[in-house]
Amino acid sequence: MFKRILIPTDGSELALKAVATGVKLASELGAKVIFLHAMEPYIAPYAAEVALMDSRTQEMFERGIHEDNDRILGDAKRVADAAGVANQCVSAVSSRAEVFIEKTVNEFACDLIVIGTHGRGAVGRFVMGSVTARLLPISPVPVLVYRDALMPAA
Structure with missing residues (x-):
């Protein structure tokens, strides 16, 4: 069914749980995982601060x-290696993680994305943003959204 699973991670505790879930799924399906990390670009300070x-x-x-x-x-690679799951890591400097994710899906012919979400409500997404929320409408493949069961409902 799924042969290449893209797992974006920001290194947070929640992202590591999504990594573990994605790796377990890949192990059961015999799929390869591609771990992705989007690094925030440097933004020069205001002129007065320079x-x-x-x-x-x-x-x-x-x-x-x-x-x-x-x-x-x-950290993500160690999880996959311990499970015996073939894996690859990609990263880039990007201020739009969801666009980098979409590009990587196409570049590596991924057929599923496994990504974590903090489950914030509409106000939280508006204030803080959500890569997952911005990814869902543009993803060319199915997205499995991992949400920690211990988190309160939004």
Whole structure:
């Protein structure tokens, strides 16, 4: 049925639960998983703040996001490796994670996405945004949304 499962992760506790769920599903189906992490781009501060900042700020930021990326994807890879599930990791700097997810689905011929959601209500999505909510209307493949059973209903 499903042969390539895309599992986006941000490294949060909820995302790791979605990773475990996606890996278990892949194991049962004999599918491969593609782990994806979208790193936030550096946004230069306002001009008034620039004079107060060290010229290495962007370099330090970028080094930090790449270290986080390695840790996040490494955690996901360890889950798949422990389950004996074939896997691959992809990442990119992107301010629109849902667009990067859609692009990756097409590039790797994925046929399912497994993604976590915090289950915020409409106000929470408006204030904080939701990659999952923005992904659902544009996804070219089915999306399995993982929501922690212990979380209150929105």
